[in-house]
Amino acid sequence: MSDKAPKPLNLLDYHRPKRLRLKDARIPPLNAESKRCLRNLTAYRPSRPKFPYPQTRSAAVLVALFVGRMGDLYVLLNRRSATLRTYAGDTSLPGGKWDPEDRTIEDTARREAFEEIGLPRDKLKVPLLCILEPFLAARNLIVTPVIVLILDNTLRFPFSLTHSPLFSPPLPRFPTEPELIEVPYHTTNEWTYPGPNDTTLTTRAHRFLTGREAGGIKPVFGLTAAILIHAASIAHARQPDFEVELAPPEGQSREERIAWAIYSSPVFHEAYEAEEIKVDWAKVAKTAGGKGGGRSTRR
Known part of the structure; x- marks a missing residue:
């Protein structure tokens, strides 16, 4: 195994196959809205x-879309094993941390989806639609969503390696579903954290019902919900009717939150030093909304 430090991750340096051509691809019949969604995603x-x-x-997660019987788009989700130490039983997107064998962040998402749910890595059967901006996850991980479309309708997914069943709720729609009257389809909760310049900031988490809660399936919430909201906003070319993020000065954008975590967390500084990456800490602090300066890495 080589002791050479890995190169810095350039999120735009991806191997991209030929763009999906909707008129040429062998896709099940789509309704008009699904066609618009796919065009918007492939152009993003x-x-x-x-x-x-x-x-x-x-890290990376795979947002794997497929076409349902009525031409709607659905997303493939996984239920994490109840025996896991973290996020046991949660409804999630398949994904995980970068591995040295991964050439790109797309490779990370595809490898993890293959290992977790058996989704083929074949880019003809499961072509790339787009890659989204990264999100900050718990435990100081930077998670990049990779959106693909499953073209092969003969695929049948076994239980994942954690023996967890798969299910497929629709891509989130806006506004909330009208038929769910007694139990709200969409709810939020908020919490505070220390921000730049001795400020106190607030972040918001979203929660969506899947319609299968009676069967023991947990709602979609947290990072998974945030990623699906962003994906749906791009697909439908409009923002939801609810406020997704708290605007400054109460809250931070996704980019600001990542920058602040990088600037303030020792684990990121250790990672930069171990990988021998030079960082302009003043730029990181400015992106986070701070005053800048005061940080360096050793070469």
């Missing part, structure tokens, strides 16, 4: 990060 390009992220603190 993420914003360029202002500084590199350490690979050892990077």
Whole structure:
């Protein structure tokens, strides 16, 4: 095994196959809204990060879409095993941490989905639609969503390696579902954390029902809900009717939250040093909304 430090992660340096052509692809019949969603997703390009992220603190999730019988788009989700030490039984997207064998963050998402739910890595059967901006997850991980479309309708998924069943709620729609009157389809909760310049900031988490709670399936919430909201906003080309993020000065954007975690958390500084990545800490602090300066890495 090589002792050479991994190169900085450039989230835009992906191997991209030929773009999916909707008129040529063998896709089940789509309704008009699903066609618009796929066109919007294939045309999407993420914003360029202002500084590199350490690979050892990077992860990816696969947002695998498929077409239902009525031409609607659905997303493939997984229920984590009840025996896991973290997030046991949660409804989640397949994914995990970067591995040295992964050439790109897309490879990370595809490898994890293959290992967790058996989704083929074949880019003809499961072509890339787009890659979204990263999110900050718990335990100081930077998670990048990779959106793909399952074209092969003959695929049958076994239980994942954690012996957890799969299910497929629709891509989130806006506004909330009208038929769920007694139990709200969408709810939120908030908590505070210390921010730059001795401020106290608030972050918001979203929670959506799947319609299968009676069968023991947990609602979609937290990071998974945030990723699906962002994916649906791009697909439908409009923001939801509810406020997704708290605007400054009460809250931070996704990019600001990542920058603040990088600037303030020792685990990121250790990762940058271990990977021998030079960082402009003043730029990181400015992105986070702070005053800047005061940090360095050793070469």
